[in-house]
Amino acid sequence: EPEVTQTPSHQVTQMGQEVILRCVPISNHLYFYWYRQILGQKVEFLVSFYNNEISEKSEIFDDQFSVERPDGSNFTLKIRSTKLEDSAMYFCASTERPNVGTQYFGPGTRLLVL
Amino acid sequence: AQSVSQHNHHVILSEAASLELGCNYSYGGTVNLFWYVQYPGQHLQLLLKYFSGDPLVKGIKGFEAEFIKSKFSFNLRKPSVQWSDTAEYFCAVTEAGRRALTFGSGTRLQVQP
Numbered sequence: 255e256p257e258v259t260q261t262p263s264h265q266v267t268q269m270g271q272e273v274i275l276r277c278v279p280i281s282n283h284l285y286f287y288w289y290r291q292i293l294g295q296k297v298e299f300l301v302s303f304y305n306n307e308i309s310e311k312s313e314i315f316d317d318q319f320s321v322e323r324p325d326g327s328n329f330t331l332k333i334r335s336t337k338l339e340d341s342a343m344y345f346c347a348s349t350e351r352p353n354v355g356t357q358y359f360g361p362g363t364r365l366l367v368l
Numbered sequence: 369a370q371s372v373s374q375h376n377h378h379v380i381l382s383e384a385a386s387l388e389l390g391c392n393y394s395y396g397g398t399v400n401l402f403w404y405v406q407y408p409g410q411h412l413q414l415l416l417k418y419f420s421g422d423p424l425v426k427g428i429k430g431f432e433a434e435f436i437k438s439k440f441s442f443n444l445r446k447p448s449v450q451w452s453d454t455a456e457y458f459c460a461v462t463e464a465g466r467r468a469l470t471f472g473s474g475t476r477l478q479v480q481p
Contacts, residue, residue, distance in 0.1 A: 289471075
């Protein structure tokens with residue numbers, strides 16, 4: 255069964271550094287998402303992406319965040335200058351169709367900012 | 369902004385016991401409703417979903433959920449749990465026409481053999 259994959263599984267970085275989290279969505283999916291879960295808190299929506307554009311974003315997704323589909327398979331989340339409070343599990347998801355399609359989630363990247 | 373509440377944070381049951389996990393949401397308009405499960409060390413996986421039609425929805429592994437619009441609820445049920453149902457269960461909602469899932473805080477289910 256096709257799966258969403260994410261790399262790396264764990265990343266440790268220093269405050270102020272840039273990080274790029276990578277996702278490979280399911281191959282025939284067209285809609286992509288990033289969510290995050292701070293330890294002990296709810297899974298929170300960050301951004302959705304379709305046709306090389308952001309289609310929806312939350313108030314969490316400020317100017318330090320960006321997303322990109324650099325090629326036909328990868329979908330990346332960049333955090334420009336990490337803060338301690340960016341430490342979280344970051345989940346990528348994809349779906350074939352928006353609104354009625356099921357979002358399939360990747361295993362997550364655990365980011366620790368020191 | 370809408371919110372999703374899951375009332376039970378940690379549930380411990382013996383095998384063969386019946387399960388009901390509560391989920392309530394705050395949005396008054398049309399919603400799509402989901403239950404996801406995360407087994408230890410695994411991805412979030414879809415258990416079941418409701419978009420329209422019969423409010424009693426059947427999912428994988430014997431789970432079902434009932435949408436009660438008047439109560440803004442979408443409770444998850446299973447008549448007889450197994451040890452392999454030990455996992456964290458998340459209720460999630462999208463407003464019709466939007467893509468963002470709003471998640472509840474999750475319920476950790478522990479089934480004792």
